[in-house]
Amino acid sequence: MVLSDNDIRAAIRSRKLVFQPALSPDQIGSASVDLTLAGKFWVFKRKYAASKKPVDLSRVGFLEATEAHKEKSITLAPGGMCLGITREKILMPPDMIGTLEGRSRYARMGLAVHVTSALVMPGSRNHQVLEIVNFAPFPVTIREGMRISQIIFERLDSPTGKPYAKFGKVAVRQ
DSSP states (O other): OBOOHHHHHHHHHTTSSEEESOOOGGGBOSSOEEEOEEEEEEEEOHHHHTOOSOOOTTTOOHHHHEEEEEOSEEEEOTTOEEEEEEEEEEEOOTTEEEEEEEOHHHHTTTEESOSSOOEEOTTOEEEEEEEEEEOSSSOEEEETTOOOEEEEEEEOSSOOSSOHHHHOSSSTTO
8 A cells, every 4th residue: 555645744753664864744745755865966987987898787786886976966968877875774674665766846847766676675775876977969967856756555464584784785874
């Protein structure tokens, strides 16, 4: 079952679902929560971004291929990509999952905020990493504090036996 705004507020009040920092009331929509962009971005290192040779993804990982930047804003060229992170850290209960979605106002301008990793696992306790791609034919600038993503919550019939904060391998320390 997808949670409505009333369900989301009840889960927050009971501390079953926690956001750090706390949400402003207008971040809660009818069935989702708007997430804001923090001022930390990862961009591809020049040797990968300018490479004409294939990059073997079985040998090169995200940490090797990118470099972190703390910026108030970043401009993406057409076809450009960066990773961003949400300001909000979400503490998910073991009986709930989340799905990240873009916001239509930005999607209509060619901005995609996640490529394939939309699932927020039950028991997660982290910030969300967004794979941000500019599909527009013009450069776009995104800024810290923009609400470029939203999360939809669903209840599981039973709690997971593998909460992500305990069993996850990648984003457990975000």
